[in-house]
Amino acid sequence: MKTLDPLDGIAAFLTVSTHLSFSKAADELGMSRATVGAQVRQLEDRLGIRLFQRSTRKVVLTEAGAAYREALSGILPQIREAERAAMSFQKEAVGRLRVSAPPDLGHLVIVPAVSEFLKLNPAVSIELDLSHRAVNLVEDGFDLAIRGRLSVDINLITRQLATSQIVICASPAYIDEHGAPEMPHDLAHHSCLHFAELRWGRIWPFSRNGEEFRVPIVPRLELNHSLGLRDAALLGIGIVLLPDFIVGEDIRQGRLVRLLPDWDISTIQLQVVYPANRHIAVKVRRFVSFLAGKLRQ
The missing domain is CATH 1.10.10.10 (Winged helix-like DNA-binding domain superfamily/Winged helix DNA-binding domain)
Structure with missing residues (x-):
């Protein structure tokens, strides 16, 4: 009926x-x-x-x-x-925006971007959840999620925000004491700081002009927190493999030194995902565009 x-x-x-x-x-x-x-x-x-x-x-x-x-x-x-x-x-950026992002990217990139966005959009408020947990956007009530790698269903829109290169680096103090590796296999004789959730496990892959090395790592320190690994590298504990968005500024400021720069490791695709809808709120569209612009800088 x-x-x-x-x-x-x-x-x-x-x-x-x-x-x-x-x-x-x-x-x-x-x-x-x-x-x-x-x-x-x-x-x-x-x-x-x-x-x-x-x-x-x-x-x-x-x-x-x-x-x-x-x-x-x-x-x-x-x-x-x-x-x-x-x-x-649908006409202006108003209301509360709920965003999920990983802690490392959130701390270094998203929080500064959010602060600037809020100054530019006084009618918007933001609730930012910083965690690695997988969220269901609809059931958990999030407007969007930002991740380094995403598998999403057909009811969600995925947009690439930026690409971040993965690099290895160490502090000047560590290099002064232990020297710098000249080839990937030299890492076997160094203290390596390893991110526990790396998707390819305790293997650091390198490639150059068709030449490839997959270097098994026995970590001197293994953490599931990338910012903690960066701090350990800054303290001279060892060589770390991390995305440029985490260690890039330290390298530019000379606090860390990039190693084996002629070798490629991998990249991370920074992506944002939000529910597919013909009527996407202005606050969501504006924030995604703003964030994409900041990450391209």
Whole structure:
């Protein structure tokens, strides 16, 4: 059995009752006169009572129609205000934005970007969840998630934000004491700092001009926290393999030195994912574009 919409026809009824004219109501509602008349008739059929007395010259509320209008007093402005409130999310960046991101990327990149974004968009607030846990955007109520690698279903949109190169590096103090490796296999004689969640395990892969090395690593220190590994490298504990977005600034400032720069290791595709929807909120579109611009800098 079809469920009837209790609001169906009410806008037409209230507009006709205001003007006592189907033609004027049709002009105000942007409908044809026939459509307005059909909606009012369907409403009368649903209620089982006549709301208007109609003649070729005049439209008059019946006693039931007048009582119905009185009971509905104020509802149409409330409905229109509710529509305006909902539509405002498609016209400007407003409301709360819930974002999930990994802790390392979040701490070094997302939090500074969020701070700048909030200054530029005063009607937006952001809830930022920094964790490696897999989130269900719809069930967990997130607007978007940012990850280094994503597998998503067909109901989600994935957009690449940036590419980050993976490099190996060490502190100047470590190099002064232990020297720098000249070839990938030299790493077997060094203290290596290893990210425990690396997808290819305790293997550091290198390639150059068709030449490839897969170097087994026996970690001197193994962590599941990339910022902790960076700190250990800064303290001179060993050689670390990490993405450029984590150690790039340290390398540029001379706090770390990139090693084996002629060899390629891998890259991380930084991606954002959000629910597929024809009506994506302005706050989501604007934040994604803003973040993509910051990561390209």
